[in-house]
Amino acid sequence: MSFECRSVRADVGAVGANRTVLDDVSLDVASGEFVSIMGRSGVGKTTLLRVLAGLQEPSAGSTVRFEGRPVDGPPDGVSLVFQDYTSALLPWRTVAANVELPLEGHLSKPERSERVAATLEMVGLADRANDRPPQLSGGMQQRVQLARALASRPAALLMDEPFGALDALTKSDLEDELLALVAETSTTVVFVTHDIDEAVYLSDRVVVLGGEPAGIAADVVVDCPRPRTQIRTRESAEFLAARSRVHEVIFGTR
Amino acid sequence: MHRSGRPTGDSTRGRRFEVLTGLVPLVVLVIVWEIIGSPDSPFYPAPSSWWPALFTRGQGEDIIPAIIDTTRTFSLGLVIATIVGVTIGIAVGVSARTDRAFGPMFEFARALPPAAMVPVATLLLGFDEPMKIVVVVLAAVWPIMLNTRTGIRSIDPVRLDMARSLRLSRRRTIGSVLLPAVMPAVLLGVRVATPVALVITLLVEYLTGVNGVGALVGDAQRTFQPARVYALIVIAGLISLVVNSLVRSAEERVRRRHGVERE
Structure with missing residues (x-):
């Protein structure tokens, strides 16, 4: 098992003026798995990623492990990719x-x-x-x-909306390059994004955060075979099913 | 829209012309001074009498050593002020607690006029070069320290998270991330501190009579040699010009390396 989270609770903000953003989040990420974290903006996606990265300490009672060892500070074998490359x-x-x-x-x-x-x-x-x-x-x-x-x-990559600031064409190029690199190096990836199509296209599982404080609203398995291709995969019934499911969890049935 | 961009040769010539235009008032002043002043005036001796006045009564031998003394005090003072200012600036920039602990003391020290430090410095250190350097450092350290502190605080949090997540050691974080990131701010501080350091160097020399161009100015003034005073002031101005252009070009280089020039 790559990452194990048990009843993780996390606050953001200054001491005294803080707000609980995550409550009772339990999540396992297997080695070599590609998991996306989705949810509306401000829901705590980045906070969860920072907790996994050891940049933010979760509240007492939370358990976060990477490869069996408790995370206290950035763990060896985990690399972080930020949205803001500048x-x-x-x-x-x-x-x-x-x-x-x-x-x-x-x-x-x-x-x-x-x-x-x-x-x-x-x-x-x-x-x-x-x-x-x-x-x-x-x-x-x-x-x-x-x-x-x-x-x-690294054994695991944590990516915080890495392609969020790029144009659509570059983004689609980089998605495929990322998939190829990850397949080649069998790296575990936890990928934060606000793009449903991107999450479904890349991932084995899409974890949707929701609520306030946020918990896991859904854990959607994407059954599309690999290697994936932009056209075939996005046309497949499995892709569309997973996409609708994530959409439903985030927006409700409308 | 017309697209005939000026060739670069023309624009450098244009800039050079602008620099020359900037010299016009100075040239006019010197010419007017030359016409109405006389070599014997006790207040406004004509500019043509300044240069010879440097060498009257065998005083010419003092000039070069004085320039060397002043330049050395000034540059050592500035270098030490930079090292001290950057160190303190980083310390108070990274830790709010250090900042709160030392802030009031720094505010007090910063508000002291450097000239007021001269008597204390001569008492503690005597009439010697270390005394001069200490006073220069006390005056020049503040702009460097404050700019470094601001520079550290304005580093994007993502950059610090990056350093942590790459598990860089403390030494490597300071050496490879913090220091290079604050270099433009530090050099801005140094540029502000440069004239301060030079002014204070001359002032201390003038007040204490310990070596240097400032001491010669005081000496010439007390022995009623106005032409010599003006000549020495011109020398001080030239030292300042050279040093300022050196600092400016260093700053320019660093800014370009940081990609700041696109602003």
Whole structure:
């Protein structure tokens, strides 16, 4: 089991003025599984992801484990990808040096260069290694962030609306690249998004948060076979069934 | 819309022309001064008499060592102020508790006029170079410290989350993320602190008579050599011009590296 959450409760806001956003969330993510977290904006998707990432401590009584070990601080083997690539990447470092950042102090210089080159090759940015992030398009910068996340060969990727700021065409490209990379490296993914189609297309399961404070409103299994393709998969009966189910949970039957 | 963008050669020539236009008032002032002033005036000796006045009565030998002294005090003061200012700025920038603990003390120290520190500094450290440097640091450290603090606070929280989630060590977080991120703010602080440091260097030298161009100015003033005073002031101005342009070009380089120039 990759992530295990038992009756997780979490607050946001300053001490004294806080608000409980998550209550009694129990969720298991198996190794190699692709799980999306959905829900209306402000429902606590990002909070749940931050709890899994060890960036936010859940309230007392909550249990969060990654590969059997309790999460207290960012766990080894988990990488996070942010929506805001401008802040997540360091503009004063080259693309290669950005990808190298998590490896510094862990690998020798030649090992690092080799790993960086291999990872940039995986995301198709080998020829942009010496550019700085601001010189790249949004889609490319998000690829750099993905490369940096994958460079440390993580067991799990946590992604917070990673394609939310990209145009539709770039987004669909990156979805397929992500699926290919994840299949190749058998990485576990927890993916926060507000796009139902994207969630269903990518995931083995779509977990919908709802209520205030939020709990798990539905856990929808997506039965589409892999590898998935933008046209075939989106036409299939399984895709449409899962899509309608998620839609119903979020909006009600209307 | 007409698309005939000016070729770059033209626009640099245009900018150079603008710089020259900016010099016109100064040139006019000097010319007028030259015409109405006389070499013997006790208040406004003509500019043509300034340069020779540097070398009268064998005083020419003092000039170069004085410039070296002033430049050294000023640059050492500025470097130390930068190191101290950045260190304190980061410490109070990352921790609200440190900020609350030391804030009032810094506010008090910042409000003290540097000139008022001179008697204390001479008492504690004597009439010597370390005394000069300490006073310069006390004056120049504040803009650097405050800009660093603001710079640290304005780092996007995503960037700090990124550093944590990559499990960077504390040292690596400061060295690879925080310091580079605050560099533009630090250099802005240094640019503000540069003239302050130079003014205070000259002031301390003038007040205490310990070496440097400021001490020579005081000396020339007390011995009724107005032309020499003006000549030394011009030298001080030139030092300031050179240093300012150095700091400015460093700032420009860092801003470009940060991709800030697109603003």
